[in-house]
Amino acid sequence: MICNFLRTLLPSRPLLLLAFALMGTASLMAQDEDRYTATMERLIEQLNGAFSENSTDGEALLQAANGFERVAKAEPEAWLPLYYAAYAHVMRSFQLPDATAVDPVLDKADALLEKAEAISPENAEILVLQSMAASARIRVDFNRGMSMGPKANSLATQATKLEAANPRGWLQLGQQTLFTPEQFGGGAARGCPLLQKAADRFAAFEPSSTLHPDWGQEYNASLMAQYCSKEASSDDGQ
Amino acid sequence: MVSARPLLLVLSFMGIGLSAEGLVAQTPISGKVTDTKGLALPGANVFVEGTYDGSTSDTAGAFSFTAYDQGRYPLVVSFLGYEPWRDTVVLEGSPLYVEVQLKEEFNELNAVVISAGAFEASDEGKSVVFKPLDIVTTAGAAGDIFGALGTLPGAQQVGNEEGLFVRGGAGYETKTIIDGLTVQNPFFSQVPDVPSRGRFSPFLFKGTVFSSGGYSAQYGQALSSAIVLNTSDFPTGSASGLSLSPIFAGGFTQKVWDKTAFSIGLNYTNVALNNAVIPQRVDFTKPFEGLGGNLTFVQKTSQTGLFKVYATYNYATTGIRFPNPVDSLPGFDFSLDNGNLYVNASWKEILGENWTILASASVSDNDDAILIAGVDNSRADRSGQGRIMLTNQLLKKVKLRFGGEYNYQRFESRFGIFGLDQSFDAAVNEHFGAAFLESEFFLSKNLAGRLGVRSEYSKALGDFNLAPRASLAYKTGKNSQINLAYGQFYQTPRAQFIAFGEADLTYEKASHYIANWQWLTDKRTFRIEGYYKPYRDLVLQSPLDTLTGAISYSSDGDGYAGGVELFYRDKTSINNGDFWISYSWIDTRRRFLDYPESVRPDFASEHLLSLVYKHYIPSLRSQLGLTYSYQSPRPFHDPREDAFMTGRTPAWNNLSLNWSYLTNIRGHFTVVFASVGNILGFDQVFNYRFFQPTGAPVFNYAYNLPPDEVIEVPQVPPARRTFFVGMFVSFQHADKPKNTAPPSRQSQPASPPKADAP
Numbered sequence: 001m002i003c004n005f006l007r008t009l010l011p012s013r014p015l016l017l018l019a020f021a022l023m024g025t026a027s028l029m030a031q032d033e034d035r036y037t038a039t040m041e042r043l044i045e046q047l048n049g050a051f052s053e054n055s056t057d058g059e060a061l062l063q064a065a066n067g068f069e070r071v072a073k074a075e076p077e078a079w080l081p082l083y084y085a086a087y088a089h090v091m092r093s094f095q096l097p098d099a100t101a102v103d104p105v106l107d108k109a110d111a112l113l114e115k116a117e118a119i120s121p122e123n124a125e126i127l128v129l130q131s132m133a134a135s136a137r138i139r140v141d142f143n144r145g146m147s148m149g150p151k152a153n154s155l156a157t158q159a160t161k162l163e164a165a166n167p168r169g170w171l172q173l174g175q176q177t178l179f180t181p182e183q184f185g186g187g188a189a190r191g192c193p194l195l196q197k198a199a200d201r202f203a204a205f206e207p208s209s210t211l212h213p214d215w216g217q218e219y220n221a222s223l224m225a226q227y228c229s230k231e232a233s234s235d236d237g238q
Numbered sequence: 239m240v241s242a243r244p245l246l247l248v249l250s251f252m253g254i255g256l257s258a259e260g261l262v263a264q265t266p267i268s269g270k271v272t273d274t275k276g277l278a279l280p281g282a283n284v285f286v287e288g289t290y291d292g293s294t295s296d297t298a299g300a301f302s303f304t305a306y307d308q309g310r311y312p313l314v315v316s317f318l319g320y321e322p323w324r325d326t327v328v329l330e331g332s333p334l335y336v337e338v339q340l341k342e343e344f345n346e347l348n349a350v351v352i353s354a355g356a357f358e359a360s361d362e363g364k365s366v367v368f369k370p371l372d373i374v375t376t377a378g379a380a381g382d383i384f385g386a387l388g389t390l391p392g393a394q395q396v397g398n399e400e401g402l403f404v405r406g407g408a409g410y411e412t413k414t415i416i417d418g419l420t421v422q423n424p425f426f427s428q429v430p431d432v433p434s435r436g437r438f439s440p441f442l443f444k445g446t447v448f449s450s451g452g453y454s455a456q457y458g459q460a461l462s463s464a465i466v467l468n469t470s471d472f473p474t475g476s477a478s479g480l481s482l483s484p485i486f487a488g489g490f491t492q493k494v495w496d497k498t499a500f501s502i503g504l505n506y507t508n509v510a511l512n513n514a515v516i517p518q519r520v521d522f523t524k525p526f527e528g529l530g531g532n533l534t535f536v537q538k539t540s541q542t543g544l545f546k547v548y549a550t551y552n553y554a555t556t557g558i559r560f561p562n563p564v565d566s567l568p569g570f571d572f573s574l575d576n577g578n579l580y581v582n583a584s585w586k587e588i589l590g591e592n593w594t595i596l597a598s599a600s601v602s603d604n605d606d607a608i609l610i611a612g613v614d615n616s617r618a619d620r621s622g623q624g625r626i627m628l629t630n631q632l633l634k635k636v637k638l639r640f641g642g643e644y645n646y647q648r649f650e651s652r653f654g655i656f657g658l659d660q661s662f663d664a665a666v667n668e669h670f671g672a673a674f675l676e677s678e679f680f681l682s683k684n685l686a687g688r689l690g691v692r693s694e695y696s697k698a699l700g701d702f703n704l705a706p707r708a709s710l711a712y713k714t715g716k717n718s719q720i721n722l723a724y725g726q727f728y729q730t731p732r733a734q735f736i737a738f739g740e741a742d743l744t745y746e747k748a749s750h751y752i753a754n755w756q757w758l759t760d761k762r763t764f765r766i767e768g769y770y771k772p773y774r775d776l777v778l779q780s781p782l783d784t785l786t787g788a789i790s791y792s793s794d795g796d797g798y799a800g801g802v803e804l805f806y807r808d809k810t811s812i813n814n815g816d817f818w819i820s821y822s823w824i825d826t827r828r829r830f831l832d833y834p835e836s837v838r839p840d841f842a843s844e845h846l847l848s849l850v851y852k853h854y855i856p857s858l859r860s861q862l863g864l865t866y867s868y869q870s871p872r873p874f875h876d877p878r879e880d881a882f883m884t885g886r887t888p889a890w891n892n893l894s895l896n897w898s899y900l901t902n903i904r905g906h907f908t909v910v911f912a913s914v915g916n917i918l919g920f921d922q923v924f925n926y927r928f929f930q931p932t933g934a935p936v937f938n939y940a941y942n943l944p945p946d947e948v949i950e951v952p953q954v955p956p957a958r959r960t961f962f963v964g965m966f967v968s969f970q971h972a973d974k975p976k977n978t979a980p981p982s983r984q985s986q987p988a989s990p991p992k993a994d995a996p
Contacts, residue, residue: 062281071290073288074288074290099760104318108318141760143369143371154475183859183901183907185905
């Protein structure tokens with residue numbers, strides 16, 4: 001099932017809410033910081049759990065996205081709430097059974113990412129999501145492959161150039177290439193080396209904080225297991 | 239990065255508290271979110287703005303959460319596709335219950351679309367029935383835009399005459415418009431009995447709108463139909479391509495920089511090999527040979543501005559010998575050398591919040607050197623056009639467009655006289671100006687209208703015209719709508735009539751009344767459309783004055799066309815298959831040109847049927863296409879009969895097949911393409927020519943000639959079946975997929991993660 005698959009995209013995290021409740025002596029600003037951190041961690045936890053919810057139109061992901069959007073509204077200087085809200089929307093778009101409902105959700109994700117980008121320009125993590133949103137639009141109409149495919153590819157390439165050590169840039173470039181038909185410069189033979197690069201970087205990756213993006217390692221491994229073993233090296237990536 | 243928060247809140251969280259009230263100020267908020275019809279809206283985001291507190295409505299639309307802040311705050315309810323709701327609430331500990339009705343947000347994505355008379359092919363537009371690739375992959379069209387549009391309802395291709403014939407209108411009543419400007423010569427110059435193709439590659443355009451009537455006030459000078467083509471914007475990447483076939487070789491290269499893109503292409507066509515291998519029924523003294531080149535230049539003039547230039551030059555030559563119907567007499571030769579230059583430049587920019595400008599200009603120069611039996615009948619036309627259009631979106635539901643255009647045309651023609659070593663020249667200079675104003679507005683999400691008016695001035699006619707246009711669209715259900723359209727359409731008589739002087743001519747006129755109902759989902763479309771189109775002031779030729787040999791022209795012709803059309807497209811019922819069916823019934827009569835009375839014109843079939851089928855075979859990486867078309871018998875004048883235009887050609891049948899195979903050669907994307915036209919070998923007759931026993935042609939519209947004094951020669955296509963094979967190779971410069979030429983289904987880079995993944 002798709003949900004089981006999506007669940008692998010986020011690593012699980014410990015619940016840190018209790019720790020927050022025990023704090024009491026730091027400055028007021030620090031208290032606010034902590035509340036922000038605690039709320040974000042709770043929401044990331046919720047987002048995590050949302051992938052395993054077996055809902056037909058991604059309600060759990062929508063709930064998580066709503067939570068992040070509330071924080072984003074209250075914290076206009078923070079890019080991470082916008083990032084996670086967009087991430088939840090992009091992932092939700094894959095769960096929507098009705099392809100005609102996909103575009104408005106991705107429009108929303110793109111708008112959030114645009115705001116995030118204004119706060120944090122030249123951010124590889126944001127470029128990765130923008131690339132994923134472009135890929136996701138192809139699902140609505142495969143004819144879009146001709147315009148959205150190159151767009152997704154170029155955004156992911158930009159991410160890898162900006163931050164060569166970030167594994168998610170390579171993961172997105174790798175899966176984009178993997179699922180592009182061989183005739184158009186894709187396929188397993190071209191995609192798998194990129195996924196391997198992602199795997200190498202995941203092994204060494206340390207997120208800047210508990211709130212920074214840290215997803216994709218298991219998904220990358222599952223892609224490689226399915227498409228990059230020797231038997232699976234022929235192009236069945238359709 | 240954290241905004242200031244109310245002191246009370248923070249303190250209450252810290253468990254310190256300034257007062258007892260501060261400690262207990264937790265406000266439970268609950269309620270329900272519905273739409274204006276009272277239906278529950280699950281998934282709405284309900285929150286106290288500026289705080290983290292909020293919740294998402296459940297499947298019953300219900301929500302509940304606790305607000306930890308105290309004081310006056312905005313409570314906001316937002317949901318995708320609906321207008322956000324907000325109200326100030328006082329948080330002081332006592333529970334709040336709110337019922338919220340959200341109003342559906344108005345946007346053009348969910349609103350009704352005006353579509354009477356129009357079929358659009360584009361990637362992004364909604365309610366779009368066609369994709370640009372549909373044009374390329376339609377069997378029988380051989381990659382020609384007009385060929386593909388010919389499979390749509392209301393459109394008819396008549397093999398021996400140039401143009402697309404729409405709803406009982408002649409070919410010249412259809413105009414092709416690129417980036418707002420009318421194209422003077424959209425077709426390769428017509429050679430008798432040889433179907434002509436469009437000059438422009440479908441890959442140049444990102445969007446095509448085929449209007450079979452009732453089109454916008456932005457355009458004019460077409461009595462029946464406008465084909466609106468919009469050139470592609472900034473290309474995605476550098477690339478080169480090579481096309482090869484036994485009759486064609488071409489290549490292009492495209493370089494893309496940060497803000498600039500440039501491409502150059504060259505092609506050479508020579509059908510000698512084709513004519514040598516495939517038996518031709520026409521004696522080509524010079525098989526078609528052509529050399530062409532084109533340039534494109536695209537510059538981003540700002541974040542939002544784009545300047546585009548497209549220039550093309552093509553030289554083509556061909557010669558035919560028509561046999562004399564009397565075997566002992568020599569045939570006569572026809573030869574055509576054509577040079578065609580076309581340059582189009584446009585600039586569009588967003589000016590401030592609500593204004594958009596589109597400015598365009600074009601130059602066209604077409605020379606046809608024509609020799610008929612050694613007599614010079616050359617012609618040339620040149621034109622220069624400029625146009626500016628401003629669009630204003632001051633209000634969300636009202637769009638205003640206005641603009642003007644100026645067009646200079648010069649038409650030169652040489653009329654050689656058979657048997658005399660004599661010819662005379664005629665020339666027309668035309669200055670033409672137009673202004674238009676149009677408003678598109680939504681009265682509600684379900685009701686949209688477009689009102690426009692256009693005024694034109696023709697110097698050659700010395701006359702103004704005023705053309706009102708109106709369209710209305712009403713959504714009758716989630717997927718269905720009705721459309722109504724009315725319009726007045728004017729067209730200046732063609733230059734050759736004005737060239738004859740003594741012009742007391744006025745604009746030819748047509749009125750369009752159109753009503754349709756359509757049902758549209760993303761997989762299936764059904765449309766039924768009816769129309770009535772009266773014509774007035776068509777150019778009418780006087781009978782030949784046998785004493786002076788003079789003919790004159792007046793604007794005394796008239797006519798009408800009316801009909802019903804059906805269209806059904808289905809992309810889902812057949813696995814990997816996609817088809818559309820068009821049917822048109824046309825009732826029409828007209829008295830125009832040299833017609834002595836009002837009859838069904840010789841180009842208009844009563845019934846037209848097209849069936850287009852495309853099938854993708856994943857295991858073979860192939861797409862197969864099949865197009866069947868039927869045109870019921872067309873009228874012709876038979877000089878053996880006693881009445882005008884009573885002859886009927888046989889019905890026209892055609893079945894074409896094509897096959898494209900996608901592969902790669904040394905890693906370069908490659909399409910191998912093969913097609914066969916009229917694969918079943920139907921007998922196809924365009925029309926008939928009649929000759930006297932002496933070999934001289936029968937004068938037009940003779941009557942009651944004894945059958946043994948008439949030699950009938952059918953006009954038929956040059957070959958019974960046509961064949962084409964070719965290949966296209968694309969070379970990518972960057973490591974990104976190229977955006978050229980793949981048929982639809984194969985182009986699916988990056989599907990989402992598969993549902994059966996672990």
